[in-house]
Amino acid sequence: MKIEVLRIGQRLVRDDRVTTHVALVSRAFGVSKILMQEVNPEIKNTIYEINRAWGGTFEVEIIDNWKKTLKAKKKDSFKIVHLSMYGESIDSVQDNIRQEELILIVVGAEKVPREVYDLADYNVAVGNQPHSEISALAVLLDRVLQGKQFLKKHANAKQEIVPVKKGKKVIYKTID
Secondary structure (H helix, E strand, C coil), rough: EEEEEEECCCCCHHHHHHHHHHHHHHHHHCCEEECCCCCCHHHHHHHHHHHHCCCCCEEEEECCCCHHHHHHHHHHHCCCEEEEEEEEHHHHHHHHCCCCEEEEEEEECCCCCCCHHCCCEEEEECCCCCCCHHHHHHHHHHHHHCCCHHCCCCCCEEECCCCCCCCCCCCECCCC
């Protein structure tokens, strides 16, 4: 399964941190790429530095037009999964989404245009109460990937956390 995230919208100042966290959750929860429009380009540098230290090949792509990107992905056989409080319950669609091979998850920042709802193959609600798009993305990815994303090791990681009952243990590696 290949999963990408499309971040639509960016509210100035407030969303730099939120968009960075959407990218970090995407990366940590097994997504291969995030596509973003109208964002602070420093977010791309932050993710690059995370990849350098912690390994992986997660990509950040800055796009010009979310609508063209969404339609192109759909044409390339991606199933569009739009996170929305107004969608179908995650419990009723997670098994179907799990069967898809190519997934593009749309995560909005501000009011999402009606066209996204119409283009989506799945409009998915992770609860029907206001909450963070970051939490909705994490829950969806964990449900779809069933925790397998946390078993992946990155060969090119310079540092790696070792789970311990108490304290902190980090292994630092020299990579040529």
